Amino acid sequence: MISPDRPRxxxxxxxxxxxxxxxxxxxxxxxxxxxxxxxxxxxxxxxTGNVNMRPWLNLHLPSSRDTVPTGYNYVLPDxxxxxxxxxxxxxxxxxxxxxxxxxxxxxxxxxxxxxxxARADLSIKTIGSSLLSHCRFERPGEEEVWSYNVLQxxxxxxxxxxxxxxxxxxxxxxxFSFDAAFxxxxxxxGGHQTARSLHFIVTILLVLFLLVHVFMIVFxxxxxxxxxxxxxxxxxxxx
Amino acid sequence: MSEISRxxxxxxxxxxxxxxxxxxxxxxxxQRHGLIPPDAATRYGTGExxxxxxxxxxxxxxxxxxxxxxxxxxxxxxxxVDPLGDEFKRLQDGGFADWHLAVDGMAARxxxxxxxxxxxxxxxxxxxxxxxxxxxxYIAEWSGVPLSYILxxxxxxxxxxxxxxxxxxxxxxxxxxxxxxLHPQTLVAxxxxxxxxxxxxxxxxxxxxxxxxxxxxxxYLNRLTLTDNLKGFGKGTGGFAAEVGYxxxxxx
Numbered sequence: 001m002i003s004p005d006r007p008r009x010x011x012x013x014x015x016x017x018x019x020x021x022x023x024x025x026x027x028x029x030x031x032x033x034x035x036x037x038x039x040x041x042x043x044x045x046x047x048t049g050n051v052n053m054r055p056w057l058n059l060h061l062p063s064s065r066d067t068v069p070t071g072y073n074y075v076l077p078d079x080x081x082x083x084x085x086x087x088x089x090x091x092x093x094x095x096x097x098x099x100x101x102x103x104x105x106x107x108x109x110x111x112x113x114x115x116x117x118a119r120a121d122l123s124i125k126t127i128g129s130s131l132l133s134h135c136r137f138e139r140p141g142e143e144e145v146w147s148y149n150v151l152q153x154x155x156x157x158x159x160x161x162x163x164x165x166x167x168x169x170x171x172x173x174x175x176f177s178f179d180a181a182f183x184x185x186x187x188x189x190g191g192h193q194t195a196r197s198l199h200f201i202v203t204i205l206l207v208l209f210l211l212v213h214v215f216m217i218v219f220x221x222x223x224x225x226x227x228x229x230x231x232x233x234x235x236x237x238x239x
Numbered sequence: 240m241s242e243i244s245r246x247x248x249x250x251x252x253x254x255x256x257x258x259x260x261x262x263x264x265x266x267x268x269x270q271r272h273g274l275i276p277p278d279a280a281t282r283y284g285t286g287e288x289x290x291x292x293x294x295x296x297x298x299x300x301x302x303x304x305x306x307x308x309x310x311x312x313x314x315x316x317x318x319x320v321d322p323l324g325d326e327f328k329r330l331q332d333g334g335f336a337d338w339h340l341a342v343d344g345m346a347a348r349x350x351x352x353x354x355x356x357x358x359x360x361x362x363x364x365x366x367x368x369x370x371x372x373x374x375x376x377y378i379a380e381w382s383g384v385p386l387s388y389i390l391x392x393x394x395x396x397x398x399x400x401x402x403x404x405x406x407x408x409x410x411x412x413x414x415x416x417x418x419x420x421l422h423p424q425t426l427v428a429x430x431x432x433x434x435x436x437x438x439x440x441x442x443x444x445x446x447x448x449x450x451x452x453x454x455x456x457x458x459y460l461n462r463l464t465l466t467d468n469l470k471g472f473g474k475g476t477g478g479f480a481a482e483v484g485y486x487x488x489x490x491x
Contacts, residue, residue, distance in 0.1 A: 036374070037374075039372075039374065040374040047306070047310065047368065047378065048368070048377050048378055049376060050314070050315070050375035053312075053314055065373055066319075067316075067318060080372060080373070080485070081483060081484025082282075082283070082484055084485065084486060085281075085282070085283035085485075086283055088283075088287070088290055088486075088491060089285065090286075092286050092289050092290070174370075174491075175490060175491040176303055176368070176370065176450050176451060176491075177301070177451065177490030178297075178490075180301035180302055180450050181294075181297050182298075183304050186304075192368065192376055193376065196374060
């Protein structure tokens with residue numbers, strides 16, 4: 001039984017600091033990235049794409065450039081200057097913080113202990129029953145304050161080791177100078193415009209993750225969870 | 240409240256001191272090796288410096304991807320420019336015979352070249368991609384004289400660190416460092432897709448810098464100035480784009 005008044009350690013300092021830094025960096029990247037998309041709200045496959053060609057995705061949003069025939073009779077103000085600057089600066093923060101978290105995480109057993117699912121939990125039965133209880137909006141039990149459930153673990157691993165690396169890869173693949181030094185970065189993806197489309201698609205996936213993540217936190221107990229991620233300690237509820 | 244041990248305090252303090260002095264040393268080295276961009280002192284200058292320095296360290300000699308003839312875009316896009324005016328029209332009507340490219344600044348033999356002279360110089364051609372910061376791209380074949388040939392011809396002095404270049408369009412100017420200026424793919428382009436460079440695409444001549452975004456490949460090129468310091472030009476941030484809030488270095 002947890003003594004009601006004694007706080008217990010939940011998240012280490014490094015997990016907490018990197019978590020919030022990543023949150024800030026991600027939000028900055030999201031807002032500035034969205035702004036940049038508005039200057040050409042269309043996406044193509046392959047190497048080339050411009051208003052003279054057919055996009056696979058037309059967002060039908062107004063644009064900040066009058067050269068894009070959006071069908072709206074107004075043009076949004078151009079914010080690409082500071083947006084691009086901040087986008088790349090936040091990218092540096094994200095990459096540096098992410099590397100710190102991942103390297104530390106491996107060396108200090110954070111992933112082994114707290115994030116990788118136990119082999120036993122990777123069965124259809126466990127994942128299935130976790131999915132089912134989520135779909136039923138069942139309130140999480142006491143033990144979930146102290147340990148990520150299997151769906152959390154799998155989704156966090158996908159975000160950390162697949163989605164964020166893909167964001168960085170597809171982002172760098174759009175840099176002409178980076179491509180000059182490492183042409184495989186863009187060639188493996190299938191071209192400059194494919195890299196751009198993938199960059200956008202993975203953004204949508206990360207936004208979906210963010211929405212579900214925040215909803216789950218609220219559903220599980222916003223104050224307990226966020227306090228634990230700030231102070232590192234859980235104060236067990238009285239009764 | 241957890242206890243902070245003396246050991247932790249000392250280690251953290253030492254780490255902080257080491258980091259600060261490490262950054263100071265890195266900044267000094269970066270300065271000496273020309274890795275600080277002219278817009279480093281602006282609000283986002285830190286990120287900008289990291290990007291510029293990292294890309295120069297990783298690949299200052301790397302070549303932009305070149306494509307096959309079959310990949311040339313059937314539908315290139317000519318971004319709109321401000322009206323070029325009567326003087327330009329007059330030059331255009333004369334077949335640009337009176338167009339000149341003036342090269343001045345830190346050169347042993349500052350020269351003004353005519354359009355036909357430029358076209359007579361050894362030609363290089365490339366099938367490369369041009370991309371706008373907005374996100375659109377197309378591939379075309381550009382031909383022209385490498386900028387390095389012109390710099391050699393005018394006797395660029397050894398202390399030159401940047402080439403400032405200007406457009407016929409008033410107030411449109413940019414600059415590049417020597418890594419790009421001397422790069423074999425940086426051209427004064429006079430031809431596109433086998434014909435003379437069309438006016439909407441920058442004809443009679445534009446600069447082509449394929450390792451950077453299109454806004455560095457300015458159209459209607461008519462003047463080059465060789466310099467060792469960008470502070471004396473405009474607001475000192477290296478170009479028109481930087482002065483309206485975009486990055487001087489457009490490698491990313």
